[in-house]
Every structure is written in structure tokens, then in C-alpha cells.
Amino acid sequence: MKLLFASLILYLFCVDGFAQSKSDKKTAQQPVSGGYTITGTLKNAANRKIILTENSFYKSRQQSDTTTANAKGQFSFKGKLDEATFFSLSVAGKTSPQYFFLENSPITITGNADSLWAVNISGSKEENIRQKIQQMMMDTAIGNRYKRAELKYTNARAVNDVNAMKAAIKDREQAVAQELVRVKNIISTYSSSAVGVNVLSVLMSLGDLAGADSLLTIMESKEIGKTAQAKYFRQQIDVMSRLNIGKVAPEFAQTDTLGQVIKLSSFKGKYVLVDFWASWCGPCREENPNLVATYQAFKDKNFTIFSVSLDNNRQNWLNAIRKDNLTWSHVSDLKGWKNEVAQQYGINSVPANLLVDPTGKIVARNLRGEDLNKKIKELIQ
Structure with missing residues (x-):
């Protein structure tokens, strides 16, 4: 399942016009009207290369921008986005990049290069929403119920206990139903945000195409529905609808x-x-x-x-x-x-x-x- 903020199964694509390249040093230092500015300070990043990479699964190319932190671990990026987009920030020689939503606003990043996962990111409304949703998704009760059902099913299958297998399947279905309710509530709450659109991928992966279609229709009545991400999901839903049960499988x-x-x-x-x-x-x-x-x-x-x-x-x-x-x-x-x-x-x-x-x-x-x-x-x- 492609959950950008939950499982970090990332599809690496890019936004046209994202940031200036490292080679264009003069341009990179100029303010970008209506764009974003990232100002960062990281301990243990002195004189190291800092890499900013877009991770938009719905686009066909990926670009990245690099800079070098000074002796105090300070660095900056400037650019302009077509829409709020998922990015990663990494430090050369360090592991575990930090993923976040970047938008056209002043962004501040502070923390330690040895623990990027714990850095503080401020200035992005979309990132604030992502963090709130991440906390909601980290509620493990439903996930644990699903895992218990899977284990129950595996054990029952090993001894060919048909009744136990049926009970495990029912438990699993109930866990999925609970998750569907939770995900729909999250999307409804944040239906005007890029992160809310992103969570449609969870709903689609759980098999609720009709639910995703209905919620996307609501989003399409708002400004967020005009973004490339929303248009991608509309295309995906239309494709998947043509592959419903009873339809002829397309030749390939x-x-x-x-x-x-x-x-x-x-x-x-x-x-x-x-x-x-x-x-x-x-x-x-x-x-x-x-x-x-x-x-x-x-x-x-x-x-x-x-x-x-x-x-x-x-x-x-x-x-x-x-x-x-x-x-x-x-x-x-x-x-x-x-x-x-x-x-x-x-x-x-x-x-x-x-x-x-x-x-x-x-x-x-x-x-x-x-x-x-x-x-x-x-x-x-």
C-alpha cells in the first residue's frame, strides 16, 4: 500500500520548475517571488552536502537540489512549487532522511543531522497536517487486530481448521472495515489539503474505490481538486473503474x-x-x-x-x-x-x-x- 507518510513506500517524481540547480549559484541566492525558502540549522552537519529531493509518486520526473552547510551547520534552499508536494531532506554521510510536505512559504528546519527523523519543521501548514494525520495513523489498535487475525488464520491453515480460518477471515474483514471508517474520517476532515488528497491512496489500497471516488468528487469542487495530485487520483479511479468485476480485462x-x-x-x-x-x-x-x-x-x-x-x-x-x-x-x-x-x-x-x-x-x-x-x-x- 502506498502510504507516503506511514510506510514510506515512495514513488520518486518531481514538480516542473522546482528550485534552482546547484550549478546556478547566483540565481539560487535570489528571492523567489511567491515561492518557498527553507532555512535550516543542523548539528553535526558542518560542511556536509544537504540534499532536497521531491518524492511525488504522481509525476513522471524527479529533481533534487543540493547545497552545502556552513561550519555552523546552517543551510538554505529557495524555489517555487506548482503545488504542495512531498519531499525528503538528507545529509551526505548520514542515514534515514526526513520526509515532509513542502509548500510555498518560509520553512525552518532545526535539529541534529544524526537524527533527522526528529528534526523540527515549522512554517508549512501542510506539514502540520501531515504530522497530525501521522499521529492518527499510528493508533495501532486496528493494525494489531489485523495482525492477530492473520496469525490466527495462518495457525488454523497449518492444521486445516476450516472453522477457525473462517473466523480469522471475519476478524480480518472487520479490522479492514474499521480502518476504512478511520481513513474516510481523516480525508473528510482534511479535504481541502494536499495531504488529505494523498490519503486517498490508502482508501484505494484498501479496496474502497467508490468511497475514494465520492470523496475526490467533493475535493474537485474545491481549489485542491485542481492540483496534479488530485487529477492523478481521478485518472487512477477512472482506470480502476474500467477494471471492475464483470468488465473485460484489457489486452496487453x-x-x-x-x-x-x-x-x-x-x-x-x-x-x-x-x-x-x-x-x-x-x-x-x-x-x-x-x-x-x-x-x-x-x-x-x-x-x-x-x-x-x-x-x-x-x-x-x-x-x-x-x-x-x-x-x-x-x-x-x-x-x-x-x-x-x-x-x-x-x-x-x-x-x-x-x-x-x-x-x-x-x-x-x-x-x-x-x-x-x-x-x-x-x-x-
């Missing part, structure tokens, strides 16, 4: 591990699980043993898996396929998050999947483990 073709082009339509006549994953995705790799078991159970019953990787390193991709014993068809254009099929299908988190019937229609989305097996049995028998 990509290159497999042997350099051959494989089309989705080549599997017509079978139930196909279109699986989106990546070698670097921990939850994907954890789910792979379940997929292997599902494939072995149903591969001779008119079922197969067609995996699309969001890798950008061919060898890592091949090694993961081999190590996890994934013996079905695999394709990738090795463009990472820019994978053309992933963009076509509105994939904004992995693992993700769609179950397609023999006629090419989508019959289920994002089923895993026993839920997937149950659905396949229901369809095949």
Missing part, C-alpha cells in the same frame, strides 16, 4: 524471461490469475508460496497464473522466479513502477491481482491464500 503483451512476447489473450479459454509483483516486494515474496500451492492444485483444471513484474533489474527478477519456484509465465518491461501494463491496469501497490475467466472477464480482484483457492474451487466445480 510484454516480453517473457526468454525474450518472447506473450499476450493475455493467449490464455483465453482458461481461468487466469494476472499477478502483479516484484522481486524487491517483501509481501509479494511472502505470498509466493501460497501462489505456488494454488498453481499446483489447479494447473490441471483449466487454471494458470500470468505474472507481471515491476522489477527494473533483470537478474533480480530471474533470481526471484527461480528461488521462489514460480513455474508459470512471467513478463516484464523492466521499467519498475513505470511498467506499462501496471499503468494500464492502475496498479499503485503490490502485490495485486485480478482473476480472469475463460471469456476474458474479471471475476475477482486481490484474492490471496485460501480466499483465492475458495474462489477458484467455486468457479471450476
